[in-house]
Amino acid sequence: MSVESAKAYINRMRTDEAFRHTVNEGSEDEAASWALLKEHGYEFSMTEFRQAQDEIYAENGITPL
Numbered sequence: 001m002s003v004e005s006a007k008a009y010i011n012r013m014r015t016d017e018a019f020r021h022t023v024n025e026g027s028e029d030e031a032a033s034w035a036l037l038k039e040h041g042y043e044f045s046m047t048e049f050r051q052a053q054d055e056i057y058a059e060n061g062i063t064p065l
Contacts, residue, residue: 001043001044001045001048002043002044002048003044003048003051003052003055004052005041005042005043005044005048006042006044006048006049006051006052006053007052007055007056008042009037009042009044009049009052010049010052010053010056011056019040022036023036023037
């Protein structure tokens with residue numbers, strides 16, 4: 001698991017509409033969502049995801065609400 005994987009996932013979600021749609025379709029089932037991410041080569045924990053968000057915010061000068 002890694003923060004880099006989470007950052008790659010976040011960036012792909014922001015730029016790849018088809019991927020975002022695929023991920024969002026199965027978002028009701030948490031286990032299936034994690035399996036889908038792993039299937040696409042992403043592996044990270046929620047803690048790493050939050051850390052990735054913070055890093056992306058800092059890189060882009062965004063102050064979270």
